[in-house]
Amino acid sequence: MLELPKFTPPPRLLAFGAALIDEVAEVPEDFLARWPGRKGGSQPISGVDREALRLALPHPSRTAPGGAAGNTARAFAGLGGVAGMLSLIGDDQRGEFFRQALQSAGVAVEGLKVIAGAETGSCLSLVTPDGERSMRPCLGVADLLHNRYFRADDYLPYSHFYVEGYILYTPEIAAEILSQARAAGLSVCYDAGSPELVAKHRELLRELLDQYVSVALFNELEAAAFCGTAEPATAALQLARLCYLGIVKSGARGAWIACGNEVTHIPALPARVVDTTGAGDFWAAGFLYAWLNGRSLAASGQLAAATAAAVVSEAGANLAAGTWQQLRQLFAGL
Template identity: 35%
Template sequence: MVEFDKEKRRITGIGSVLVDILVHETDAFVEKAEAVKGGMTYVSPDHIEQAISEASDPPVMVPGGAACNTIIGVGRLGGEARFVGKSGNGQLAGLFESNLAASNVEPVLLKSPSLTGRVLSIITPDAQRSMLTYLGASAEVRAQEITPQHFEGTGIALVEGYLVFNPEIMRAALSAAKDAGARVALDLSSFTVVEEARGFLDEIVDTYVDILIANEDEARAFTGCSDEAEALRVLGEKADVAVLKVGERGSFIASRGTVLSVPPEGNGAVVDTTGAGDLWASGFLYGMVSGYSLGESGALGSLCGYEVCRVVGANIPEEGWDRIRSALK
């Protein structure tokens, strides 16, 4: 078991300030919008607006971004949570910041006059989501703006995998977290991210990462192994704790030569997988920093991941959190 300083229970996430724009559409819509099914593509804000204009129904807008989703989950679990990122001006920026505060998360938001970032998440009938992303102000973070003070009192620093597209910022975040004495967690975020930044990921994982989280597609792209057991073995050689999420079959956790199998939670219908991996990480990282065993942390991760799949979007409603808190008791 990885041990943490009892004085450092904070989980700090650093990543993109994004607002999720959710629409329910068909595979044909995904293709027409030039999205990658189940993946993520960077586009202009005009591209997103054009796709929205062709949607069947008005979209739903909620705060998003992979690291932010996870940190909001930590805050809702009652953990000490902080989020670091850069937002723009206007209504979307206000929506984002107010949601953080309402979710027991300390916002540490750098400001920009640019548009706030946004993601069009196209949810198809098979519950997959395909994302079109405009980073906007979130891409304007500068390396010198990130300091160890952002990670003060932090037990786990969650660094968003999408930051690999800006190596200078990624290195600055990782270095600042380590200088502050935090353990670094990295969620690989998307198989498309891994495919496009494979060499850089190898470098930073070997140098900085203590906790490495991946799903099946991401693990295959990162390790080159189609066999799950072999992929997990490779992941486990690169970090103190490695996680392989296998969807409805649960997850596997490797640490220092030991492998745990964590069964899935719940048996209800899956409505939308948006945020499933992010909220899984909420439960898992909260459990780790709170002194739970790896198995207990994985079980909490599975429960959070299941609850978010029962609703549209990455925000678990209050009744879902009530069920999670009851399970914790």
């Protein structure tokens, strides 16, 4: 198990993962039953299936920058932090849209490597009337993610590394990327991504958490798939035996943060749920921003809960400037 490495504040977060454009669409409950994948999960699809899904949508989709790493980087920057992203984009309109969206949010984009002739990935985010989102990504150039595209100096401006669990779509390079980040002196936060991936790569994930990861972030479905228990506090303690911090998020029930043998419960804040797209990513950004700036686990959880509550009240993983200002004021008082 890894301790959190010493670093000089302020924290500087580098997010690694698939650069995706979200296509957010509202669908009835029975729509999901006609397509592969579980509700609330993430099921990769081919380009052909993506087009078929688009044609079957009952309403037009909304386009927004997405991907767990991109969302987390944008939210970390929105709270006032220094953030960058490491990923691949195609030399296409989607790639340029993604780059500009990150840049306008204050995220450093030097780590976005452009691959000639490749297509930037997209993700259909299917939102049912209860606000739950089900992801159907078509990864595009993200299928090519490999450490050979990145250099040691890509990591040097940063102190912490956020990696999305979707890295396990290419399991052969997961350890190499995490090793590269650790060799550069960065601590690692691993966000599990989807219960399907956790179940498929359970033993590999256990090794990665034990060898490279300081903070493990799971939701209750991912935690159940990995730990074999539906009790979030118990799962968080199991994760904390592998990592410095084990965190299990459980939607309206809040989150449980384990450090050693101690568990802190973070209540969720009431919110008018419109769309849960990006909720976990914004929770992660809020927690990391506060905790890496020296706040307690309880205070960091407060900012995380407030950031997640704000984003689920909006359509798509975006917040208005005034909302960011309110969140920064909340942080200042913690």
